[in-house]
Amino acid sequence: xxxxxxxxxxxxxxxxxxxxxxxxxxxxPTLEVSSLMLFDEIAAPVVSSRVLRTDLLFWLEMAAxxxxxxxxxxxYIRAAQPAARHEHHALVxxxxxxxGARDSNGTTRLDEARRAALxxxxxxxxxxxxxxxxxxxxxxVSQSPSTHLDDVRRAVKALNPTGxxxxxxxxxxxxxxxxxxxxxxxxxxxxxxGDALNAAGPGAHVRFHQVGSPAENLAVAALExxxxxxxxxxxxxxxxxxxxxxxxxxxxxxxxxxxxxxxVLEPRGQDVVLFGPLKHGGVVRARILTPDALAADNNRWAxxxxxxxxxxxxxxxxxDVRDDLARILLAVNENLIVTAADPAKFQVxxxxxxxxxxxxxxxxxxxxAAARLIVFPQPWLEHSPPPLGQLPVVGxxxxxxxxxxxxxxxxxxxxxxxxARILALPRWLEVVARGTDAGxxxxxxxxxxxxxxxxxVGVISFSxxxxxxxxxxxxxxxxxxxxxxxxxxxxxxxxxASTGDSVSVPATGTAKIIAPDGSLRSEAAxxxxxxxxxxxxxxxxxxxxxxxxxxxxxxxxxxxxxxLSAALPAASPQAAGATxxxxxxxxxxxxxxxxxxxxxxxxxxxxxxxxxxLARRALRWRAG
Amino acid sequence: xxxxxxxxxxxxxxxxxLVLGIQRARTARSGRRMxxxxxxxxxxxxxxxxxxxxxxxxxxxxxxxxxxxxxxxxTFRAEREIEVTVLVDASASMGLPREDDKLGLALGxxxxxxxxxxxxxxxxxxxxxxxxxxxxxxxxxxxxHRRREVYPAFRPFVGAVRCTGDTRMAxxxxxxxxxxxxxxxxxxxxxxxxxAGEYEQALSSLLSGRHEVKVIHVLGEREANGAYPxxxxxxxxxxxxxxxxxxxxxxxxxxxxxxxxxLSSELAAFCAAHGxxxxxxxxxxxxxxxxxxxFPRLGVVR
Numbered sequence: 001x002x003x004x005x006x007x008x009x010x011x012x013x014x015x016x017x018x019x020x021x022x023x024x025x026x027x028x029p030t031l032e033v034s035s036l037m038l039f040d041e042i043a044a045p046v047v048s049s050r051v052l053r054t055d056l057l058f059w060l061e062m063a064a065x066x067x068x069x070x071x072x073x074x075x076y077i078r079a080a081q082p083a084a085r086h087e088h089h090a091l092v093x094x095x096x097x098x099x100g101a102r103d104s105n106g107t108t109r110l111d112e113a114r115r116a117a118l119x120x121x122x123x124x125x126x127x128x129x130x131x132x133x134x135x136x137x138x139x140x141v142s143q144s145p146s147t148h149l150d151d152v153r154r155a156v157k158a159l160n161p162t163g164x165x166x167x168x169x170x171x172x173x174x175x176x177x178x179x180x181x182x183x184x185x186x187x188x189x190x191x192x193x194g195d196a197l198n199a200a201g202p203g204a205h206v207r208f209h210q211v212g213s214p215a216e217n218l219a220v221a222a223l224e225x226x227x228x229x230x231x232x233x234x235x236x237x238x239x240x241x242x243x244x245x246x247x248x249x250x251x252x253x254x255x256x257x258x259x260x261x262x263x264v265l266e267p268r269g270q271d272v273v274l275f276g277p278l279k280h281g282g283v284v285r286a287r288i289l290t291p292d293a294l295a296a297d298n299n300r301w302a303x304x305x306x307x308x309x310x311x312x313x314x315x316x317x318x319x320d321v322r323d324d325l326a327r328i329l330l331a332v333n334e335n336l337i338v339t340a341a342d343p344a345k346f347q348v349x350x351x352x353x354x355x356x357x358x359x360x361x362x363x364x365x366x367x368x369a370a371a372r373l374i375v376f377p378q379p380w381l382e383h384s385p386p387p388l389g390q391l392p393v394v395g396x397x398x399x400x401x402x403x404x405x406x407x408x409x410x411x412x413x414x415x416x417x418x419x420a421r422i423l424a425l426p427r428w429l430e431v432v433a434r435g436t437d438a439g440x441x442x443x444x445x446x447x448x449x450x451x452x453x454x455x456x457v458g459v460i461s462f463s464x465x466x467x468x469x470x471x472x473x474x475x476x477x478x479x480x481x482x483x484x485x486x487x488x489x490x491x492x493x494x495x496x497a498s499t500g501d502s503v504s505v506p507a508t509g510t511a512k513i514i515a516p517d518g519s520l521r522s523e524a525a526x527x528x529x530x531x532x533x534x535x536x537x538x539x540x541x542x543x544x545x546x547x548x549x550x551x552x553x554x555x556x557x558x559x560x561x562x563x564l565s566a567a568l569p570a571a572s573p574q575a576a577g578a579t580x581x582x583x584x585x586x587x588x589x590x591x592x593x594x595x596x597x598x599x600x601x602x603x604x605x606x607x608x609x610x611x612x613x614l615a616r617r618a619l620r621w622r623a624g
Numbered sequence: 625x626x627x628x629x630x631x632x633x634x635x636x637x638x639x640x641x642l643v644l645g646i647q648r649a650r651t652a653r654s655g656r657r658m659x660x661x662x663x664x665x666x667x668x669x670x671x672x673x674x675x676x677x678x679x680x681x682x683x684x685x686x687x688x689x690x691x692x693x694x695x696x697x698x699t700f701r702a703e704r705e706i707e708v709t710v711l712v713d714a715s716a717s718m719g720l721p722r723e724d725d726k727l728g729l730a731l732g733x734x735x736x737x738x739x740x741x742x743x744x745x746x747x748x749x750x751x752x753x754x755x756x757x758x759x760x761x762x763x764x765x766x767x768x769h770r771r772r773e774v775y776p777a778f779r780p781f782v783g784a785v786r787c788t789g790d791t792r793m794a795x796x797x798x799x800x801x802x803x804x805x806x807x808x809x810x811x812x813x814x815x816x817x818x819x820a821g822e823y824e825q826a827l828s829s830l831l832s833g834r835h836e837v838k839v840i841h842v843l844g845e846r847e848a849n850g851a852y853p854x855x856x857x858x859x860x861x862x863x864x865x866x867x868x869x870x871x872x873x874x875x876x877x878x879x880x881x882x883x884x885x886x887l888s889s890e891l892a893a894f895c896a897a898h899g900x901x902x903x904x905x906x907x908x909x910x911x912x913x914x915x916x917x918x919f920p921r922l923g924v925v926r
Contacts, residue, residue, distance in 0.1 A: 035817035
């Protein structure tokens with residue numbers, strides 16, 4: 001029992017007022033009469049010194065006022081919800097990469113979870129409804145509540161592990177989606193972090209099933225191609241087991257073996273394996289050949305630019321910026337021939353074609369380049385026609401802060417940058433970083449990438465002056481710039497991304513997409529002539545549109561998800577392999593039942609009774 | 625207040641045709657020379673005297689003036705006269721209930737009787753009785769007045785009466801007898817909210833003084849009907865200060881009515897037994913009816 005609006009208890013003071021009125025009325029007034037003789041024959045009054053008379057009217061008024069006051073205060077009772085004949089259950093599955101880990105029998109953790117869920121479905125009472133919710137980077141409802149258990153079984157069987165890390169926030173979102181269910185069964189391969197299960201709501205009956213057993217895993221943590229003919233590439237391999245592991249590693253370049261080596265990794269250690277230098281450019285693949293539990297992190301791809309000495313132009317009015325940008329370009333590809341110039345003194349040569357033009361704080365002078373990186377664009381004069389290829393500048397902020405990179409990936413803490421332009425980006429540009437400034441109410445793009453008719457276009461809206469890109473405290477800005485440069489230098493029909501990223505590929509009409517697991521699906525190109533897809537699996541994607549083929553390599557590595565030695569709860573694993581832990585099971589669903597309607601009805605009844613009594617007394621008085 | 629009604633000219637005009645109903649033979653007072661209005665054949669010319677300023681010109685003897693060229697005034701001798709005393713109870717009980725204006729009714733009736741008595745050239749005085757501060761009865765009376773021209777002289781006395789003290793009716797009657805005035809008529813106006821012994825002793829005393837006694841019993845409409853607002857009350861006697869708790873309502877009102885009726889009937893029975901005229905005047909609203917109809921009906925006036 002409780003009160004929804006305890007402040008309204010102030011209305012109970014009306015009871016005190018009523019008592020005061022009755023006490024005052026009870027105090028008999030003194031009436032002075034000519035003589036007591038005339039009252040000799042009046043019967044003795046029934047007046048005594050009792051504190052409270054048993055006046056029915058008084059108690060009726062007390063009841064009416066009390067009931068109304070408690071109704072205003074929102075009196076309610078808490079009661080365990082009566083067992084419903086048909087209950088709703090939710091099955092929540094972790095689809096993180098770890099759920100794809102296989103045991104010695106070749107059974108994945110998701111298979112174990114699936115079997116447990118199917119047993120749960122088999123024990124369901126007729127009429128019970130089930131919903132299926134899954135999560136990895138985000139929560140998805142795979143099956144809305146349904147009493148057709150066959151549909152639910154199909155939805156459970158259709159679940160596949162992704163190449164994504166399972167985020168705690170996604171788990172909370174999934175439990176929120178499952179709210180309203182009588183019972184929620186969560187199947188995951190690692191214990192929930194903190195109070196994540198509380199997201200199911202107060203009183204929810206959540207049963208957590210941890211599936212899988214600790215397993216050993218090796219992973220390719222990083223791959224760098226080096227420079228063709230100049231610098232060797234390197235692969236970082238990591239051991240997630242508590243004992244030393246042999247690791248057989250292969251490095252291929254465009255499906256040609258570059259190196260095959262076996263190393264011993266110390267427990268929970270990592271090693272760097274050098275290879276090359278590569279003789280030519282292409283797609284480099286590093287793969288672990290040693291069998292382990294998780295396959296998604298055994299492959300990694302990278303693009304090695306060719307040794308061809310491509311020409312790159314850097315235009316900036318600031319010599320320091322020119323120098324910084326040239327250093328970064330050469331760090332990405334040492335074979336580049338970088339020309340740095342002041343835009344005021346630069347003369348466009350029609351015959352000169354550049355692989356990339358980096359234009360900082362100046363107009364595009366009409367350089368012939370396959371790709372352009374526009375940094376801190378120059379706004380054009382008001383009422384004047386915009387220069388060719390110039391992006392519309394809406395405003396300038398004195399201090400920008402980078403808050404997210406990629407698609408909604410929040411930085412752990414905002415990165416303070418420098419003055420930045422606020423750009424009204426066209427739709428063909430994909431925002432890859434966003435930020436804000438202290439005074440603004442909304443965010444604005446800090447970096448974007450896309451393709452126009454002249455080729456690839458990258459945009460960085462903040463200013464790299466004062467050696468911002470080389471500041472060790474602002475490494476994220478350098479990484480963002482390097483990624484953009486790499487994408488600009490990469491061929492258009494080849495993209496390398498991380499799982500979870502959204503990528504877009506030029507397409508005409510409908511494109512066929514072949515996922516790493518071999519599944520095929522069709523996707524229609526949008527009005528910008530691009531097909532967008534979210535990379536949920538690690539591996540090679542192929543997008544075929546009107547005879548044009550584009551390849552996307554999705555790399556997966558997450559140190560937390562790849563660690564498959566997550567401890568199980570103390571309870572011994574059950575025969576099915578799933579350990580069940582019940583959370584918040586004791587109280588069961590609690591139902592709050594407001595009593596206001598009953599209290600108001602009581603008040604009305606008391607008032608009607610009082611009115612009837614008064615009317616009867618009036619009639620009796622009139623008759624007397 | 626109702627007593628003012630007794631001094632209104634239109635009301636007094638209606639009383640002009642009335643005379644006090646005295647049953648006994650009027651006492652002739654030999655040797656007493658009175659100057660008064662000629663009132664029918666009962667008045668005889670007694671003497672003449674010289675006119676002095678202020679005398680009533682109607683009594684000038686114009687024949688003597690024609691013969692003697694002197695202003696001579698005829699004087700008469702009353703054939704019979706009686707002293708009329710109208711006693712009003714001015715105890716505290718007469719002031720309650722205030723809405724009933726019981727004292728106003730009593731004073732109005734007293735003044736009306738005085739006015740009527742003056743028609744017979746009788747000597748009339750008003751008196752009130754209550755209790756004195758130091759104990760005992762307090763009796764206050766006006767001087768005797770005989771002519772209606774001086775009737776307004778009663779007004780200051782009537783207007784100054786305030787209800788206070790106990791009802792000392794018997795003692796007041798005794799004090800009245802101590803004046804050793806000749807036997808006359810005494811009208812006693814009271815609510816008689818006293819013990820039967822009190823008013824019996826008072827009336828018996830007056831009768832023993834050979835006075836012709838008339839009793840006018842006044843009560844307020846509210847107290848006669850018991851029409852108090854319902855509820856529980858603590859009631860206090862206005863004279864004794866005694867307190868009592870009662871529950872007023874329809875039943876109590878009935879009991880009050882019965883008690884007032886019983887009080888009235890007992891008093892009326894005593895009066896009838898002793899040849900006293902008893903008039904019941906319950907309610908100030910009945911003032912005109914009492915004066916114009918009840919008084920003549922019961923022989924108080926004719």
